[in-house]
Structure formats: structure tokens, C-alpha cells
Amino acid sequence: MYVHQVKLRVRYAETDRMGYVYYGNYAEYLEVARVEMLRSLGISYREMEEQGVMLPVRELRITYHKPALYDDEITVRTELRSMPGVRIVFNYALFNTAGVLLSEAETTLVFIDAESGRPRSAPANIIGKLSPYLG
Amino acid sequence: MYVHQVKLRVRYAETDRMGYVYYGNYAEYLEVARVEMLRSLGISYREMEEQGVMLPVRELRITYHKPALYDDEITVRTELRSMPGVRIVFNYALFNTAGVLLSEAETTLVFIDAESGRPRSAPANIIGKLSPYLG
Amino acid sequence: MYVHQVKLRVRYAETDRMGYVYYGNYAEYLEVARVEMLRSLGISYREMEEQGVMLPVRELRITYHKPALYDDEITVRTELRSMPGVRIVFNYALFNTAGVLLSEAETTLVFIDAESGRPRSAPANIIGKLSPYLG
Amino acid sequence: MYVHQVKLRVRYAETDRMGYVYYGNYAEYLEVARVEMLRSLGISYREMEEQGVMLPVRELRITYHKPALYDDEITVRTELRSMPGVRIVFNYALFNTAGVLLSEAETTLVFIDAESGRPRSAPANIIGKLSPYLG
Numbered sequence: 001m002y003v004h005q006v007k008l009r010v011r012y013a014e015t016d017r018m019g020y021v022y023y024g025n026y027a028e029y030l031e032v033a034r035v036e037m038l039r040s041l042g043i044s045y046r047e048m049e050e051q052g053v054m055l056p057v058r059e060l061r062i063t064y065h066k067p068a069l070y071d072d073e074i075t076v077r078t079e080l081r082s083m084p085g086v087r088i089v090f091n092y093a094l095f096n097t098a099g100v101l102l103s104e105a106e107t108t109l110v111f112i113d114a115e116s117g118r119p120r121s122a123p124a125n126i127i128g129k130l131s132p133y134l135g
Numbered sequence: 136m137y138v139h140q141v142k143l144r145v146r147y148a149e150t151d152r153m154g155y156v157y158y159g160n161y162a163e164y165l166e167v168a169r170v171e172m173l174r175s176l177g178i179s180y181r182e183m184e185e186q187g188v189m190l191p192v193r194e195l196r197i198t199y200h201k202p203a204l205y206d207d208e209i210t211v212r213t214e215l216r217s218m219p220g221v222r223i224v225f226n227y228a229l230f231n232t233a234g235v236l237l238s239e240a241e242t243t244l245v246f247i248d249a250e251s252g253r254p255r256s257a258p259a260n261i262i263g264k265l266s267p268y269l270g
Numbered sequence: 271m272y273v274h275q276v277k278l279r280v281r282y283a284e285t286d287r288m289g290y291v292y293y294g295n296y297a298e299y300l301e302v303a304r305v306e307m308l309r310s311l312g313i314s315y316r317e318m319e320e321q322g323v324m325l326p327v328r329e330l331r332i333t334y335h336k337p338a339l340y341d342d343e344i345t346v347r348t349e350l351r352s353m354p355g356v357r358i359v360f361n362y363a364l365f366n367t368a369g370v371l372l373s374e375a376e377t378t379l380v381f382i383d384a385e386s387g388r389p390r391s392a393p394a395n396i397i398g399k400l401s402p403y404l405g
Numbered sequence: 406m407y408v409h410q411v412k413l414r415v416r417y418a419e420t421d422r423m424g425y426v427y428y429g430n431y432a433e434y435l436e437v438a439r440v441e442m443l444r445s446l447g448i449s450y451r452e453m454e455e456q457g458v459m460l461p462v463r464e465l466r467i468t469y470h471k472p473a474l475y476d477d478e479i480t481v482r483t484e485l486r487s488m489p490g491v492r493i494v495f496n497y498a499l500f501n502t503a504g505v506l507l508s509e510a511e512t513t514l515v516f517i518d519a520e521s522g523r524p525r526s527a528p529a530n531i532i533g534k535l536s537p538y539l540g
Binding site (some may be wrong): 004013018020022023024025026027028031054056058059060061062063067 | 153155157158159160161162163189191192193194195196197198199200228
């Protein structure tokens with residue numbers, strides 16, 4: 001398993017009139033979490049796209065336990081539990097500074113060859129970087 | 136079953152550099168769809184909140200089949216398949232103008248008493264309006 | 271002068287914890303207003319982009335008089351006061367259903383040739399459609 | 406003058422199909438910049454609100470020189486050039502890592518007493534923290 005943590009500060013823009021982070025905005029937090037996880041492995045999502053590999057989200061699941069509030073510092077713990085093939089699955093748990101579990105999520109993304117528009121397997125450098133952890 | 140349809144035009148703001156609607160922005164489309172479904176029953180979500188009943192999202196699931204694109208007119212078909220209790224479950228299917236199924240989603244929301252902060256059952260007027268359909 | 275009006279319903283997603291529409295979200299309302307104004311003239315912004323003309327925003331000014339609130343139906347009145355050259359300037363006034371002026375805005379956009387990345391004058395079909403009004 | 410700098414990473418969610426940061430999303434960057442500037446002075450915007458002082462935006466002006474791109478690290482330099490009264494004016498300049506000036510902005514915010522809904526002067530602790538710089 002490969003585990004990574006990132007911290008995010010809740011923006012005013014992200015709250016709604018209940019005073020909570022709007023449920024759709026968590027998708028951005030998950031994006032930041034998985035991009036930073038990849039960066040921690042030496043993989044740039046931006047470069048991957050520029051080299052012709054796209055990674056759209058195929059499935060999103062979130063369970064909201066407690067609301068995140070304005071100006072809270074949120075820790076997102078992201079887990080990669082199995083070696084990616086055509087798909088890559090990230091699992092997330094979000095906590096506030098008191099350590100309270102706010103929400104849990106799972107995203108499934110698919111590697112797509114930008115030229116053909118067809119699914120393809122994970123690039124070799126991603127497999128290489130992950131193999132010490134997910135061998 | 137109670138079924139409702141609403142049309143939405145994709146905004147430039149909602150696209151990302153892939154040229155697709157960003158995966159988190161579908162949450163807004165689902166919000167519009169369920170609020171307009173309630174309005175079609177004569178229920179104002181805004182008034183419900185003003186009367187002390189909140190309805191935060193507890194769970195969100197989306198499967199993305201095909202991307203929605205800039206300026207597409209999207210039809211969201213929303214289904215309410217069972218009478219709400221403490222929870223209310225909406226099922227959604229999104230189509231483009233060619234009738235292609237773009238994505239499917241499910242949201243579970245919980246009725247909360249604003250004063251106590253505790254779950255409560257669905258307001259009587261919602262049950263009343265839905266009973267001809269979900270009796 | 272060419273004047274156009276469009277109505278928009280405020281989404282929950284667009285509010286913040288003050289209960290107001292977040293100040294940055296008005297940019298989306300202005301986008302919808304000018305795109306629908308162009309559509310009313312028979313001009314598709316999407317097609318224009320597909321034909322190699324981009325129209326990024328160069329300047330944005332908004333004055334916020336009164337807040338827009340959740341579920342409000344907002345009318346955006348958009349004015350085109352002079353014939354576009356390399357630049358096109360839209361002026362906006364936003365009202366709620368009670369006719370209260372909520373905010374006023376101005377955006378300046380620049381026509382860009384997508385291939386060269388350089389500014390260019392407004393496409394001939396836009397000039398043609400506008401000449402009866404701004405001649 | 407009081408000057409503060411903050412760095413932000415452009416999220417995929419913030420880009421549009423031109424591949425640029427959507428023009429409305431800069432409002433969030435400006436929000437982060439001024440909130441972090443206040444935090445650098447020992448002032449919590451959240452606490453101020455909890456103590457009954459709101460600070461809605463009254464005016465926003467942005468000039469977009471060059472686009473910010475996905476995954477760019479943006480530096481926002483924020484300046485407070487005069488002592489706030491009922492109003493507080495922030496000036497911003499945004500740069501990429503190559504030091505290129507991307508955009509310039511100005512926001513005017515108004516201190517509002519939450520109870521009465523009326524404008525009021527800046528809280529004493531803000532004046533106190535700023536007086537060494539703006540005396």
C-alpha cells in the first residue's frame with residue numbers, strides 16, 4: 001500500500017449557506033490529494049497529460065460523516081491499495097485538526113491514450129515508482 | 136415512483152482543460168435536478184430550510200460514462216423510487232441532446248432538525264405530496 | 271445599442287456561509303448572459319471557438335450593491351454599446367424579482383486568433399449581426 | 406504599506422477548456438491572499454465573523470495580462486496601502502514561477518455589523534495591528 005497525506009485550508013468560496021463545505025467541492029480536495037500523492041512519487045500529472053495520457057474520473061463515491069467548516073485545516077489521507085492497470089483506484093479519508101473523520105471517498109480513474117481516445121494501461125514510470133510499495 | 140426531468144446548459148466555467156465538464160461540477164447539476172423536482176411537487180427547498188429543516192447530503196455516487204461538453208444541453212432525469220423517511224434517495228441519469236447516457240448518479244440526503252442538529256423524519260407536506268406516487 | 275435579458279436561478283452551490291452568492295460566482299452569471307446574448311443574435315460562442323477564434327476576458331469590474339440570495343431568480347440585462355473591434359465590451363446590470371439592482375458589471379474581452387495566439391478583429395458575422403443595432 | 410505574499414497551486418478544477426484558469430476563479434485566489442495577509446498580522450477572518458463583523462466585497466476589478474495554467478504555482482502579492490475605515494482596499498499582483506505578471510486586481514470590502522446589517526468602522530484590533538505599517 002502507498003499512503004500519502006496532504007493538508008488543505010477550506011476557502012470561503014467553498015462553503016455554502018449552511019456554513020458547510022458544499023458537497024461537490026470535495027471533488028477538488030480529492031483531486032489535490034491524488035495529484036500531490038503522484039508528485040510525492042516523482043510523477044507530474046501535468047507532464048503525463050502533455051505526453052498524451054489522460055486520466056478522467058470514471059467513478060466517484062463519497063460518504064459525508066461530519067461537515068468541514070470555513071477556515072478548517074483538512075488533512076486528506078490518500079491510499080493506493082493495488083497496482084494500477086487500465087484503472088487506478090484512490091481511497092481517501094478526510095480529517096479536521098481535532099482528528100475527527102469528516103468524510104471518506106473513493107475515485108476510479110481510467111488511463112486514456114489521448115490520440116486514440118481509447119483506454120490503455122498505466123504508464124511504465126508509474127508502475128516503476130509504485131512497485132516498491134505495491135509489488 | 137416519481138420522475139422529473141430538467142434541462143441544463145453547460146457553462147464554460149464548468150469545463151476543464153480536457154474540454155469536459157469537471158467531475159465535481161456534476162454535483163451542482165444533481166442539486167438543480169432535485170430542487171426542481173421538489174418544486175414540481177410544490178415544495179420549496181428554500182422554504183423548508185427557513186422552516187428549520189436542513190437536508191445535507193450524506194452520500195454521493197456518480198459513474199461517468201461519457202463526458203458532457205461545453206454548451207451541451209443536458210437533460211437530467213431524476214427518480215424518487217421510495218417514500219423518504221429520515222433519508223431521501225434520488226437517482227439520476229444525465230443525457231445529451233443526442234440521447235446518449237452521459238452519467239448516472241445517486242445521492243442520499245438526511246433530514247435534520249436545524250435547532251437540535253438531529254436527524255428527523257421527512258416533513259408531513261413532502262410525504263403528502265409524494266403519497267399519490269409512492270403510496 | 272443592443273440589449274438582451276436572461277434569467278438565472280441561484281444554486282445552493284453558489285452561496286457562501288454569509289448566505290450570499292459568493293462574489294466570484296457572478297463571473298459565471300456574466301458568462302451565461304453574454305453567451306445567451308450572442309445566441310440571441312444567431313452567434314454560437316462554441317462554434318466561434320471551433321472556427322479558431324478565442325475570446326478570453328481581459329478585464330472584469332463588478333460593483334456589488336445588494337446580495338443575491340439562494341433560490342433567487344436573477345435577471346441579467348446585458349448591453350453592447352459600441353461595435354466590437356479587437357475588443358468587445360459588455361455591460362451588465364443584475365436585478366432580483368422585486369426589481370432591486372443587485373450589482374453592475376463590465377467585462378472587456380479580446381478576440382484572439384487561436385493559431386497565431388494574436389489579437390484580431392471581430393469576425394465578420396458578428397459585425398454583420400450587430401450592424402443593424404450599432405451601425 | 407503592508408505587503409504580503411502567498412503561493413497557490415492551480416487546480417485542474419480551476420481550468421477551463423482553453424486550458425486557462427477560468428476568469429471567475431481568480432476571485433478565490435484573491436480571497437486566499439487577503440485572508441492569509443490578515444492571518445500574517447495575527448487576525449483571523451473567521452473569528453472576526455464569529456464576533457459579529459462581516460466583510461463582504463463591494464467592488465472587484467481584475468485585469469488579466471497572461472493566463473495562469475494548470476499546475477502553475479502562482480504567487481499573489483497583496484498590498485494594503487492605506488488604513489482601513491469603513492472600507493478596506495486590497496491590491497494584488499499575481500505572478501507565475503518565471504516571475505511573469507499574470508494579472509492585477511483590486512478589491513474593496515466593507516465592514517458590516519452583523520446584528521444591525523449596517524456599515525461600521527474597522528475593528529480596533531485590525532487598526533492596532535496595521536498602525537505600525539500604515540500609521
